[in-house]
Amino acid sequence: MTSPANIGNIRNIAVLAHVDAGRTTTTERILALADRSGVAGEDHGITLTAAATTCGWRGHSVTIIDVPSSLVHGTDAARAIRVADGAVALIDAESGVESQLEALWRLADDRALARIVFVNKMDRAGADFGAAVEAVRSKLKALPLVLALPLGQGSDFIGIIDLVRERALTWKAMPFGAAFAEEPIPADRLVEAQQARAALVAVVAPKQTGTDGLVAAIRAAVAAGTVVPVLPGSAFRNKGMQPLLDAIVDYLPSPDQVGAVEVQDPATGSFSSRAANDDAPLTVFAFRSGLDPVAGPLLFARIFSGVLAQGAEIANATTGRPSRVARVLRFEASERVELAQATAGDIVALDGLGEARPGDTLTAPGQLALVEPTTEQIRSRSA
Numbered sequence: 487m488t489s490p491a492n493i494g495n496i497r498n499i500a501v502l503a504h505v506d507a508g509r510t511t512t513t514e515r516i517l518a519l520a521d522r523s524g525v526a527g528e529d530h531g532i533t534l535t536a537a538a539t540t541c542g543w544r545g546h547s548v549t550i551i552d553v554p555s556s557l558v559h560g561t562d563a564a565r566a567i568r569v570a571d572g573a574v575a576l577i578d579a580e581s582g583v584e585s586q587l588e589a590l591w592r593l594a595d596d597r598a599l600a601r602i603v604f605v606n607k608m609d610r611a612g613a614d615f616g617a618a619v620e621a622v623r624s625k626l627k628a629l630p631l632v633l634a635l636p637l638g639q640g641s642d643f644i645g646i647i648d649l650v651r652e653r654a655l656t657w658k659a660m661p662f663g664a665a666f667a668e669e670p671i672p673a674d675r676l677v678e679a680q681q682a683r684a685a686l687v688a689v690v691a692p693k694q695t696g697t698d699g700l701v702a703a704i705r706a707a708v709a710a711g712t713v714v715p716v717l718p719g720s721a722f723r724n725k726g727m728q729p730l731l732d733a734i735v736d737y738l739p740s741p742d743q744v745g746a747v748e749v750q751d752p753a754t755g756s757f758s759s760r761a762a763n764d765d766a767p768l769t770v771f772a773f774r775s776g777l778d779p780v781a782g783p784l785l786f787a788r789i790f791s792g793v794l795a796q797g798a799e800i801a802n803a804t805t806g807r808p809s810r811v812a813r814v815l816r817f818e819a820s821e822r823v824e825l826a827q828a829t830a831g832d833i834v835a836l837d838g839l840g841e842a843r844p845g846d847t848l849t850a851p852g853q854l855a856l857v858e859p860t861t862e863q864i865r866s867r868s869a
């Protein structure tokens with residue numbers, strides 16, 4: 487986990503949810519699962535104080551970015567979405583799509599962010615998967631692509647039918663066990679599952695038949711923003727979490743797929759783009775401040791391009807002041823890891839930046855650029 491990941495194996499994911507839909511529970515479950523698969527035999531106290539936490543899954547480095555639900559924190563939410571390459575939207579299976587998710591969804595629309603939907607709380611008595619899928623269409627104005635059907639609901643919710651791989655996954659280790667069994671699709675659901683699979687194949691029209699061709703076609707459609715995969719589960723009961731992680735890895739884009747970042751020259755106002763790779767000039771965007779009980783005040787930031795080394799002399803392009811990064815940290819599920827450097831696509835916490843604020847862009851001295859316009863620029867534009 488501590489070695490730098492190949493950029494194609496990075497997933498920076500924002501979790502979008504209405505208050506109480508299960509953002510914290512879902513994030514905790516993901517981190518617990520991923521942590522267990524990556525690190526053997528330790529006691530995992532999971533810290534959720536961080537604005538971004540990184541974990542490993544199937545050889546990928548997945549960073550979960552916390553997005554405040556309440557739009558009282560609208561700027562924080564918009565910046566969290568700005569640094570994400572994809573998002574998981576949580577819908578409460580009982581209460582459906584609610585206002586805060588709708589507002590966050592619009593912010594993600596503005597950035598054409600690739601998304602998948604997790605219909606959470608399928609174990610609740612009033613859970614209605616079909617209604618949640620319909621709400622993706624009617625309220626979120628997106629084309630839902632159902633990738634799995636629930637097996638039972640309410641207290642009978644035991645698992646899902648994976649339509650892509652045509653199998654049933656059941657979590658029978660009660661009450662909260664993560665282990666699941668893979669079985670054939672139950673005979674009484676077979677026709678329904680075949681019809682649902684045919685519907686999904688018809689939407690994404692894979693050029694190659696077979697599972698791999700279908701996965702690639704779904705991935706392409708998600709990146710293009712034409713479809714939103716939908717999966718049912720229950721974070722609280724720990725059911726459906728591995729398929730959610732698989733979907734993050736299989737269907738949401740990596741930083742290099744999302745591509746270059748558009749920046750503005752603070753002196754001339756002219757725009758240019760910087761490619762999402764280590765050889766491009768350094769572009770770091772600070773999106774959230776945090777106060778860590780151990781590390782102290784930190785600034786969470788995304789490396790859009792270039793390489794940021796610990797101790798590097800940098801410039802705050804927003805304020806025009808020189809600065810120095812004392813430490814580059816990454817929050818992993820169970821610990822804080824100090825990195826020698828962060829590379830393009832990484833999301834890290836920076837220590838020692840003093841006056842820098844969320845919204846600031848940090849660059850190499852002499853290569854100033856802004857990801858977000860400065861307050862002065864916004865004022866002069868609206869004047």
Ligand SMILES: Nc1nc2c(ncn2[C@@H]2O[C@H](COP(=O)(O)OP(=O)(O)OP(=O)(O)O)[C@@H](O)[C@H]2O)c(=O)[nH]1
Binds near residue numbers: 504505508555
């Ligand atoms: N039955 C059931 N309850 C759930 C599930 N997921 C979360 N909950 C419960 O729903 C409540 C809210 O869950 P949280 O994970 O705290 O939700 P949140 O979205 O982080 O809430 P805020 O941080 O307040 O926005 C808690 O009581 C959870 O135990 C689920 O899958 N099934």
Ligand SMILES: [Mg+2]
Binds near residue numbers: 509510511
């Ligand atoms: Mg929460």
